[in-house]
Amino acid sequence: MPYKFNASRRHKFVKPRFRVTNWSEYNESLRRRGDVTVWISDAVAHQWAADRRTTRGGQAKYSSLAIETCLTVRVVFGLALRQTQGFMRSLLRLMKLDLVVPDFSTLSRRAGKLDFEQLKQQAKSEPVHLVVDSTGLKVFGAGEWQENKHGTAVKRRSWCKLHLGMNLDTGEILCSDLTEESAADPTVLPDLLDQIEGVVASFIGDGAHDGDPVSNELQHRFEGVEVITPPPKNAVPSPKAESAPTQRDQHIATIQNEGRMAWQKQTGYTQRSRIETQMGRYKQVIGNKLKARNIKTQRAEAKIGVNALNIMNALGRPTFEKVS
Incomplete structure (x- = not known):
């Protein structure tokens, strides 16, 4: 990346050229990023309901993993909260899972309370x-x-x-x-x-x-x-x-x-x-x-977007070699 002070004479430098060496694998990874055959693993289905709390207060119906799963679908497919609820409801119906989808108000309320420790890198x-x-x-x-x-x-x-x-x-x-x-x-x-x-x-x-x-x-x-x-x-x-x-x-x-x-x-x-x-x-x-309106839910939305982008990049990345 040339330094900005040299921008006026940047045309004097020859721009290097690169060639992608794994086009077939990279093209397939790009196709898989748009694959709509989304499925819910058994581990997520078993942890859909929240654990019983031992302290005083109301009992949550859905686990943090269930809320994060729904919000991840929302970020990846660019849906509103109500459309996210409908998407997840149809997905669970296709999978014949007897699970209840969180409504849009629950998704909005719980988004700012998510704990993203699981996103910390190993x-x-x-x-x-x-x-x-x-x-x-x-x-x-x-x-x-x-x-x-x-x-x-x-x-x-x-x-x-x-x-x-x-x-x-x-x-x-x-x-x-x-x-x-x-x-x-x-x-x-x-x-x-x-x-x-x-x-x-x-x-x-x-x-x-x-x-x-x-x-x-x-x-x-x-x-x-x-x-x-x-x-x-x-x-x-x-x-x-x-x-x-x-x-x-x-x-x-x-x-x-x-x-x-x-x-x-x-x-x-x-x-x-x-x-x-x-x-x-x-x-x-x-x-x-x-899409979120306050800073807590906005941070959650950004964290989920980063995690989704990492998963997409893990499907395949291009490799380059310098041509000239």
Whole structure:
């Protein structure tokens, strides 16, 4: 990914070409993503009803797994809550299962109370190469046609910020969070790192993650982690740069001596474009809007979308080889 300061002379660089080497397998994985032969496993059917509670209070009728299953169908097929209830009702009828589908109001009420511990990634034996970025999801987006066609008053748009952390080796989204649009990326990073079990070998983030707070947080959690964040053009080395240079000091020296493009290639910062591709894939497959109305249910909707996207990616991913 070329640095933006070189955009005016980007045409002088030859764009590399790549070729997909597993077209047949990848095409089949894309077909399976749209397969409507959805089925409910016996394990889910047996856990459809909620366990009896031992504390005081009302007894839940449906388990969290049942609610999550219905909401996953809603996110994948882009349904409203009432249509989700009808879809699941017909599915259980085809399977001849004597189960009751949660009504749309129950799905809406229970969505914000789901516990997503089961979405936490399992510890991996090999270190993780993590890349983090964020994008915006629209919450209120009606009125564009009336504004452009009829010149009606401009309505305020509301956005939420989706933060994603991806494993560069597997393309799997390891951590995610949804915040208000005013939340800064470095403040969300500790919550993202809490979702990762295992060792992080390297971390790649954009310029918003540059600074001591992010670097100290990563080095405190993961010993020997390589932090790759682009320093600004007016960055200066630390006072101890000559005697005990930090990773940031080394990055600044490399940029000053060899240029920012060379630094990107040496450090592997160009791999950050893959998380931007993953965010585009999320908006293309899951959608760029949130149907939920409050932040708790919106977070649940985003978590379910991330989990569904990971399942789709596990069906098959393209492999490339450089042609020229």
